[in-house]
Amino acid sequence: SKTAWDFLPDGWTTEIVDQEGSSKPGETVFRQSDETLRKVTFPADFKPITQLESARLGIVTPEMKRVAERESHLTAEQVRDEVASGRMVIPANRVHLEHQLDPMCIGRASKTKVNANMGASPVSSGTHEEVEKLKWAEKWGADTVMDLSTGGDLDECRQAIIENSRVPIGTVPIYSMIIGRKLYDLNLDIILDSLRHQAAQGVDYFTIHAGVLQEHLQYVKDRLIGIVSRGGSLLAKWMIDHGEQNPMYTGWEQICEVMREYDVTFSIGDGLRPGGLADATDQAQLAELSTLGELTERAWRKGVQVMIEGPGHVPFDQIEYNMKLERQLCHGAPFYVLGPLVTDIFPGYDHITSCIGATSAAYHGASMLCYVTPKEHLGLPKKDDVKQGCIAYKIAAHSADVALGIPGTRDRDDELTKARAALNWEKHFELSFDPDTARAYHDEDLDVDT
Amino acid sequence: SKTAWDFLPDGWTTEIVDQEGSSKPGETVFRQSDETLRKVTFPADFKPITQLESARLGIVTPEMKRVAERESHLTAEQVRDEVASGRMVIPANRVHLEHQLDPMCIGRASKTKVNANMGASPVSSGTHEEVEKLKWAEKWGADTVMDLSTGGDLDECRQAIIENSRVPIGTVPIYSMIIGRKLYDLNLDIILDSLRHQAAQGVDYFTIHAGVLQEHLQYVKDRLIGIVSRGGSLLAKWMIDHGEQNPMYTGWEQICEVMREYDVTFSIGDGLRPGGLADATDQAQLAELSTLGELTERAWRKGVQVMIEGPGHVPFDQIEYNMKLERQLCHGAPFYVLGPLVTDIFPGYDHITSCIGATSAAYHGASMLCYVTPKEHLGLPKKDDVKQGCIAYKIAAHSADVALGIPGTRDRDDELTKARAALNWEKHFELSFDPDTARAYHDEDLDVDT
Numbered sequence: 001s002k003t004a005w006d007f008l009p010d011g012w013t014t015e016i017v018d019q020e021g022s023s024k025p026g027e028t029v030f031r032q033s034d035e036t037l038r039k040v041t042f043p044a045d046f047k048p049i050t051q052l053e054s055a056r057l058g059i060v061t062p063e064m065k066r067v068a069e070r071e072s073h074l075t076a077e078q079v080r081d082e083v084a085s086g087r088m089v090i091p092a093n094r095v096h097l098e099h100q101l102d103p104m105c106i107g108r109a110s111k112t113k114v115n116a117n118m119g120a121s122p123v124s125s126g127t128h129e130e131v132e133k134l135k136w137a138e139k140w141g142a143d144t145v146m147d148l149s150t151g152g153d154l155d156e157c158r159q160a161i162i163e164n165s166r167v168p169i170g171t172v173p174i175y176s177m178i179i180g181r182k183l184y185d186l187n188l189d190i191i192l193d194s195l196r197h198q199a200a201q202g203v204d205y206f207t208i209h210a211g212v213l214q215e216h217l218q219y220v221k222d223r224l225i226g227i228v229s230r231g232g233s234l235l236a237k238w239m240i241d242h243g244e245q246n247p248m249y250t251g252w253e254q255i256c257e258v259m260r261e262y263d264v265t266f267s268i269g270d271g272l273r274p275g276g277l278a279d280a281t282d283q284a285q286l287a288e289l290s291t292l293g294e295l296t297e298r299a300w301r302k303g304v305q306v307m308i309e310g311p312g313h314v315p316f317d318q319i320e321y322n323m324k325l326e327r328q329l330c331h332g333a334p335f336y337v338l339g340p341l342v343t344d345i346f347p348g349y350d351h352i353t354s355c356i357g358a359t360s361a362a363y364h365g366a367s368m369l370c371y372v373t374p375k376e377h378l379g380l381p382k383k384d385d386v387k388q389g390c391i392a393y394k395i396a397a398h399s400a401d402v403a404l405g406i407p408g409t410r411d412r413d414d415e416l417t418k419a420r421a422a423l424n425w426e427k428h429f430e431l432s433f434d435p436d437t438a439r440a441y442h443d444e445d446l447d448v449d450t
Numbered sequence: 451s452k453t454a455w456d457f458l459p460d461g462w463t464t465e466i467v468d469q470e471g472s473s474k475p476g477e478t479v480f481r482q483s484d485e486t487l488r489k490v491t492f493p494a495d496f497k498p499i500t501q502l503e504s505a506r507l508g509i510v511t512p513e514m515k516r517v518a519e520r521e522s523h524l525t526a527e528q529v530r531d532e533v534a535s536g537r538m539v540i541p542a543n544r545v546h547l548e549h550q551l552d553p554m555c556i557g558r559a560s561k562t563k564v565n566a567n568m569g570a571s572p573v574s575s576g577t578h579e580e581v582e583k584l585k586w587a588e589k590w591g592a593d594t595v596m597d598l599s600t601g602g603d604l605d606e607c608r609q610a611i612i613e614n615s616r617v618p619i620g621t622v623p624i625y626s627m628i629i630g631r632k633l634y635d636l637n638l639d640i641i642l643d644s645l646r647h648q649a650a651q652g653v654d655y656f657t658i659h660a661g662v663l664q665e666h667l668q669y670v671k672d673r674l675i676g677i678v679s680r681g682g683s684l685l686a687k688w689m690i691d692h693g694e695q696n697p698m699y700t701g702w703e704q705i706c707e708v709m710r711e712y713d714v715t716f717s718i719g720d721g722l723r724p725g726g727l728a729d730a731t732d733q734a735q736l737a738e739l740s741t742l743g744e745l746t747e748r749a750w751r752k753g754v755q756v757m758i759e760g761p762g763h764v765p766f767d768q769i770e771y772n773m774k775l776e777r778q779l780c781h782g783a784p785f786y787v788l789g790p791l792v793t794d795i796f797p798g799y800d801h802i803t804s805c806i807g808a809t810s811a812a813y814h815g816a817s818m819l820c821y822v823t824p825k826e827h828l829g830l831p832k833k834d835d836v837k838q839g840c841i842a843y844k845i846a847a848h849s850a851d852v853a854l855g856i857p858g859t860r861d862r863d864d865e866l867t868k869a870r871a872a873l874n875w876e877k878h879f880e881l882s883f884d885p886d887t888a889r890a891y892h893d894e895d896l897d898v899d900t
Binding site for chain 1: 795802842849884
């Protein structure tokens with residue numbers, strides 16, 4: 001199977017060699033973490049900007065070192081090699097690194113990560129409340145946060161979130177591209193300007209729905225619920241109105257150049273993700289996934305880090321297949337999935353219906369799980385919804401890591417089991433993910449300490 | 451692989467034949483739902499009592515007919531044949547049938563079932579409150595209910611629950627056997643008297659921990675949390691104190707005779723189930739599971755219906771193996787599992803940690819899921835805990851049924867998806883499992899109807 005090494009920029013070559021080389025300009029030989037020696041040739045005037053580019057040159061960046069500290073089962077060299085292969089990303093905008101960003105990674109060799117969505121809307125919430133939700137999500141274990149604001153002062157809110165966050169921040173830039181403008185008037189220049197502006201603010205990853213193509217739209221007709229991705233449906237409408245191809249697809253290389261400049265990571269959006277069990281794993285979804293593979297290759301050739309967004313709503317029996325197909329078509333680029341929900345009839349409990357799917361997804365290969373709160377499909381999450389969503393997804397991520405046998409991940413479970421066996425309630429609470437809640441339940445009936 | 455047909459009582463034979471037979475005493479030939487003809491010979495004076503015995507004679511009972519109405523993808527003859535093979539049980543005590551019991555089945559050919567535990571304790575709750583919890587559990591979809599009372603007036607509470615329930619009632623009779631008595635004084639006569647008493651009251655299934663043997667106890671020593679099953683630890687202590695084998699194991703055939711008289715179904719307990727991830731799938735658990743297979747064979751030879759209880763706490767990657775091993779060792783007897791929890795560090799959220807495991811368990815072969823409430827490990831469930839536990843488990847059961855492709859199970863999901871696509875909020879709520887909760891979340895921010 002292929003990796004990012006198979007999709008180097010023009011003018012680059014690589015091979016596994018037997019001997020350490022002398023260091024000539026435009027050539028490097030370095031020892032990989034599997035002890036093999038890799039030789040890479042590249043244009044002599046090349047200067048690496050992104051983590052992927054550094055990794056390709058054998059450079060261990062400070063961010064890779066920090067990631068290795070946080071993933072105690074990995075060395076910095078292993079992190080570098082995973083990044084070089086495209087199987088891991090370190091979403092760390094150079095601007096955000098100057099604020100409080102604590103570098104982290106997303107990839108199957110590391111622990112499973114959780115993303116929390118938030119954002120102001122035209123009718124609710126504001127910058128202050130969103131920063132509070134950010135802090136709250138960090139407290140409850142979110143590894144990244146997406147600012148999906150669609151109303152209020154988007155720029156101010158985004159800036160405040162970036163300045164206050166220790167975790168990487170993602171956005172869906174098309175949301176702000178259409179503020180104060182007709183969708184019809186969107187074009188590549190506006191897209192690039194908007195991306196450049198948000199990249200300069202310090203956003204760490206962008207969801208770009210470049211995989212929704214004109215030729216995919218025919219497959220949407222037979223669906224029960226059409227296109228549910230907001231970005232996907234905006235671009236579908238644009239293509240229909242213009243009779244032209246998705247400008248994010250045709251302009252992909254120019255977009256890559258903006259991304260590279262700040263080392264913004266792609267989260268290539270699945271604009272045709274299914275909106276219900278009935279539409280899962282259908283031709284629309286699979287055709288787009290194949291295009292996401294092509295976009296991955298093109299991004300890697302431009303030196304940009306890539307992860308891939310995935311469904312959504314998937315029956316439990318189809319999850320493993322979905323994970324394996326992504327791994328194959330996108331050459332191991334980290335898969336970032338939204339749940340998936342494994343049933344549709346429990347609105348109000350979709351943090352639960354989806355964390356079931358998320359556990360299976362992570363076990364079968366997803367690297368990051370986008371949380372779903374109890375408010376999903378019903379309204380915008382408030383502070384407690386954010387907490388409930390985070391906790392359900394920490395459960396999914398941790399359970400998958402234990403099942404995958406990532407070293408050390410079960411230690412706390414075992415300590416808690418021992419505390420339980422010893423009837424040591426205080427230690428039991430301390431080792432709990434949410435000690436206050438555990439204590440409160442216990443104190444409800446203090447007399448039945450059996 | 452073997453079925454209950456391989457474990458007929460002494461003096462019985464069966465074979466697949468080519469021709470319909472004349473009906474002689476002690477012989478019957480009937481057409482099975484797969485169109486083959488089965489001939490069964492049996493003692494001429496035999497009168498069937500249990501559903502299993504009727505099924506073996508080709509008789510479709512009124513209870514099987516009712517079950518087929520409730521499982522619209524199955525015919526009454528298919529139900530009969532599943533019962534005859536031992537892969538399905540219909541827990542319907544003849545006494546309970548005279549009250550309000552609405553017959554249901556548990557088996558992998560039918561929809562996944564959910565059990566809710568309740569029961570009074572020495573320090574909390576009473577008969578009235580438990581009957582209210584029963585009604586509440588029925589409202590939220592529990593298919594069976596276990597009365598695990600350990601305090602208060604056990605007899606009165608059990609009687610009230612049986613008289614008021616439309617669902618089968620299970621108990622763990624050893625809990626009442628030791629009330630007002632030293633554990634040391636327990637003996638087979640007391641066990642049989644107690645079972646006879648509860649059977650006459652109308653209990654539909656008994657958890658009997660007959661699989662915990664003297665020779666298994668050595669395997670418990672290396673565990674982090676020893677024996678967590680209350681029945682299991684009581685019997686282990688009894689065996690250690692007496693230096694004798696488990697009296698429920700040695701007296702199994704006599705116990706079977708009591709069960710048969712009222713058609714009480716066995717839920718053979720897993721007294722050595724693991725109490726934490728670290729102890730899962732260990733030698734103690736597996737040795738006992740093998741004994742549960744032996745007890746299944748012996749019960750089938752006595753004409754008694756059997757299901758098998760399972761863990762508990764199991765890492766996500768070990769669930770499929772556990773389900774397959776039970777199916778093999780217990781010849782397809784329905785597996786009734788407690789979750790399992792897939793992580794131990796989220797007390798207060800164990801309805802979630804365990805419904806993840808339960809979904810996977812049902813998908814891989816479990817027939818009934820014993821709910822876990824948010825109070826698990828912390829205290830006794832109150833009314834809202836019962837609701838939260840039931841809903842988490844209806845999610846697990848339904849998601850597994852959809853994944854297994856049981857005909858018709860996804861219809862409501864698809865209807866809800868269509869209502870969602872049409873932005874038909876009223877229909878969306880109506881099709882929701884908990885319409886009031888969905889509506890309440892939605893109404894929190896009525897203005898953001900997007």
